[in-house]
Amino acid sequence: MTTQLLEEPLSAAAVRAQSSLHSALECPLELWQRLAPRQWELRTAPCADRDAQLFDVAGQVDQRLMALLERALATSRSCRATVGPSRVAVAAPILEDGREPSLVAVAEVDAPCGLYAERLADAVLRELQQRDEVEWLRDENFVFSQQVTDDFEELTYLRQMATQLVVKDTSLDIFTLVDRTIAGLREMIGAESVHFVRLGASGQPEVAQTACSNPRSGHGADPSVVARLAAKYSQRAAAAPFVQNDIRSTDSDARAAGVRQFLMTPISTGARSFGWFVAVNRSSVGRQWPPSPLLQLGQDEFGTWEASLLSAAATLVASHAANLDLIREKEKLLTNMVRTLVSALDSKDAYTRGHSERVALFCKRIAAQMGYDETATEKLYLSGLLHDVGKIGVSDAVLRKPDKLTPEEYEEIKRHPDDGWAILRDLEQLHYLLPAVLHHHEQVNGTGYPDGLKGDEIPLDARIMAVADAYDAMTSDRAYRRGMPHEKAIEILQAGAGSQWDAGVVDAFLSAIDDITAIRYGYCQPDRPARKGPALAPSCRD
Numbered sequence: 001m002t003t004q005l006l007e008e009p010l011s012a013a014a015v016r017a018q019s020s021l022h023s024a025l026e027c028p029l030e031l032w033q034r035l036a037p038r039q040w041e042l043r044t045a046p047c048a049d050r051d052a053q054l055f056d057v058a059g060q061v062d063q064r065l066m067a068l069l070e071r072a073l074a075t076s077r078s079c080r081a082t083v084g085p086s087r088v089a090v091a092a093p094i095l096e097d098g099r100e101p102s103l104v105a106v107a108e109v110d111a112p113c114g115l116y117a118e119r120l121a122d123a124v125l126r127e128l129q130q131r132d133e134v135e136w137l138r139d140e141n142f143v144f145s146q147q148v149t150d151d152f153e154e155l156t157y158l159r160q161m162a163t164q165l166v167v168k169d170t171s172l173d174i175f176t177l178v179d180r181t182i183a184g185l186r187e188m189i190g191a192e193s194v195h196f197v198r199l200g201a202s203g204q205p206e207v208a209q210t211a212c213s214n215p216r217s218g219h220g221a222d223p224s225v226v227a228r229l230a231a232k233y234s235q236r237a238a239a240a241p242f243v244q245n246d247i248r249s250t251d252s253d254a255r256a257a258g259v260r261q262f263l264m265t266p267i268s269t270g271a272r273s274f275g276w277f278v279a280v281n282r283s284s285v286g287r288q289w290p291p292s293p294l295l296q297l298g299q300d301e302f303g304t305w306e307a308s309l310l311s312a313a314a315t316l317v318a319s320h321a322a323n324l325d326l327i328r329e330k331e332k333l334l335t336n337m338v339r340t341l342v343s344a345l346d347s348k349d350a351y352t353r354g355h356s357e358r359v360a361l362f363c364k365r366i367a368a369q370m371g372y373d374e375t376a377t378e379k380l381y382l383s384g385l386l387h388d389v390g391k392i393g394v395s396d397a398v399l400r401k402p403d404k405l406t407p408e409e410y411e412e413i414k415r416h417p418d419d420g421w422a423i424l425r426d427l428e429q430l431h432y433l434l435p436a437v438l439h440h441h442e443q444v445n446g447t448g449y450p451d452g453l454k455g456d457e458i459p460l461d462a463r464i465m466a467v468a469d470a471y472d473a474m475t476s477d478r479a480y481r482r483g484m485p486h487e488k489a490i491e492i493l494q495a496g497a498g499s500q501w502d503a504g505v506v507d508a509f510l511s512a513i514d515d516i517t518a519i520r521y522g523y524c525q526p527d528r529p530a531r532k533g534p535a536l537a538p539s540c541r542d
């Protein structure tokens with residue numbers, strides 16, 4: 001044992017315990033620290049006079065003090081020993097923030113007060129321990145409540161994000177999807193900036209979009225540095241989030257560019273990769289946590305919560321983008337099938353070849369003039385392509401007859417709206433085509449076919465198609481006549497507005513007449529593709 005004073009600073013817990021014991025016992029204290037078994041050194045004791053020692057350090061007294069110190073640590077309780085005829089030493093072990101006890105406070109009191117002092121020291125230490133436990137539990141409760149709050153906010157954010165990404169506009173691309181999510185995502189994870197990185201034309205990562213905490217000050221981290229980090233760590237972030245909280249030790253260039261930490265996660269499905277989200281630098285105004293044994297991360301580090309949220313958002317964006325791609329492929333397949341049906345119809349009658357395409361284009365332009373949105377005009381365009389599909393059931397002799405049709409032949413022609421409806425009715429994805437296909441020969445005065453509908457009873461799609469169909473039929477050549485001049489067709493439409501055709505549709509047609517004539521005179525029927533060899537692959541088993 002030595003009485004050398006150690007000048008190392010005491011922990012906050014030790015200082016608090018020393019001060020509390022000094023106030024309770026109202027006598028000087030010495031602090032002793034155990035360095036090894038039966039090896040003790042005197043610590044600085046701010047509450048006591050350094051020059052005043054409670055014990056002489058010679059012989060038997062020194063051994064008694066050591067035994068008292070060892071017993072206090074071994075039992076983790078206060079204990080006492082007689083050191084003179086009327087004096088008692090009380091030793092109280094001090095716990096330091098959960099570490100192995102090594103400090104013991106020693107006080108010398110009058111012998112009659114020894115038991116009282118021992119119990120008082122125990123009570124003080126228990127109170128301090130309970131205070132520490134309460135404080136620890138309070139911090140943990142705050143952490144847990146904050147975690148619950150953050151989990152709720154995460155669920156709310158992801159729910160809102162999923163609501164924004166509903167599949168109702170197939171014209172959206174990955175950039176639009178990211179634009180709808182990236183700003184809120186940056187705020188949620190508390191990053192200075194979040195970047196959408198994708199492979200460019202050169203095959204190398206490049207920053208496509210950025211959200212930063214202060215747009216006026218620039219675009220967060222240098223995009224070239226972010227792209228280089230994405231290229232460097234793309235393999236490590238290929239299937240799961242990758243976090244680098246100490247970029248300074250691994251990348252001096254990134255450190256020089258102001259990158260302190262970054263979090264990277266793939267935007268991908270099992271079959272396709274769209275790029276990565278890269279979050280750079282934890283923001284100083286982001287989420288702040290109290291000190292807690294449960295959280296070993298610093299306030300300026302990305303952790304599991306941020307990685308999980310960024311990954312969930314990336315999965316939502318990737319899944320939605322992949323779904324939109326599948327829907328677009330399905331729509332493309334559907335459109336190609338429609339064109340195949342139209343080609344089959346056109347092959348029956350050279351005189352009507354191109355008629356369906358032109359009517360579809362006319363319908364699209366008239367609908368836009370009348371306020372249809374892009375999706376609705378595209379649907380009406382498909383309706384125009386298929387409006388005469390029922391003529392597949394009309395005999396070639398009637399379709400190609402160069403003379404006037406007999407009443408019986410005309411009745412056969414009049415069946416084509418019903419036949420078209422029958423052909424398309426089982427295709428659920430094309431149900432929106434049925435009103436125009438079935439009713440494009442109705443007239444507003446009720447003299448049309450097949451159902452003799454009047455006025456607004458006729459679906460608007462069909463009323464639009466009736467004008468487009470009539471104009472193209474009048475201005476196109478047929479087997480039994482030449483097409484009439486544009487001006488003559490316009491006169492007939494104007495004369496029949498309100499009786500044969502819807503007056504509002506005719507007005508919209510005339511308002512768009514420049515585009516209509518451009519479509520008519522600019523339309524060119526595509527050449528039929530020439531086969532260059534047998535079709536041997538792929539097969540149905542491929």
